[in-house]
Amino acid sequence: MTQPLVGIIMGSTSDWETMRHAAEVLEALAVPHETRVVSAHRTPQRLYDYATGAADRGLKVIVAGAGGAAHLPGMAAAMTHLPVLGVPVESKALSGMDSLLSIVQMPGGIPVGTLAIGRAGAINAGLLAAAILATSDTALAERLQAWRARQTDSVAEAPDGEAG
Numbered sequence: 044m045t046q047p048l049v050g051i052i053m054g055s056t057s058d059w060e061t062m063r064h065a066a067e068v069l070e071a072l073a074v075p076h077e078t079r080v081v082s083a084h085r086t087p088q089r090l091y092d093y094a095t096g097a098a099d100r101g102l103k104v105i106v107a108g109a110g111g112a113a114h115l116p117g118m119a120a121a122m123t124h125l126p127v128l129g130v131p132v133e134s135k136a137l138s139g140m141d142s143l144l145s146i147v148q149m150p151g152g153i154p155v156g157t158l159a160i161g162r163a164g165a166i167n168a169g170l171l172a173a174a175i176l177a178t179s180d181t182a183l184a185e186r187l188q189a190w191r192a193r194q195t196d197s198v199a200e201a202p203d204g205e206a207g
């Protein structure tokens with residue numbers, strides 16, 4: 044089995060609909076990754092074990108998504124020196140503003156790289172995780188550049204497909 048380099052964790056299975064976009068990007072870039080449900084509130088021991096063991100298990104980046112009182116990314120960052128990218132999941136009650144503010148307002152000294160609310164944030168967390176790994180992996184850097192070039196090529200020149 045390939046050693047996962049990115050750990051995608053989320054507070055609930057209900058976050059998967061958002062966080063699967065991070066996994067799909069990593070899949071497309073052939074970045075080995077794992078996905079786990081780890082709740083800061085419901086499974087604190089699981090979070091402790093995951094975060095404190097992540098570096099020793101060979102993970103290089105953690106992508107953490109959570110909604111509402113979204114303490115997962117910050118608590119993970121408190122327990123590992125690995126870069127942690129936080130994805131605010133869109134909550135029902137407050138549309139993800141609660142998640143965003145919970146994740147982004149970390150105290151100085153314990154950083155979480157906070158992305159946008161929802162799907163865009165999950166996609167970009169996957170891309171950023173890949174970009175971090177690509178700084179020391181030339182083949183991955185080439186795959187990432189190719190991915191971006193394909194994205195550029197896919198943008199239509201006119202909204203109706205009729206570039207004039």
Ligand code: RP5
Pocket residue numbers: 053054055056057058082108109110111112132
């Ligand atoms: C958070 O509470 C999770 O990250 C999720 O976004 C939210 C709701 O969780 P469920 O009640 O759907 O399990 O901990």
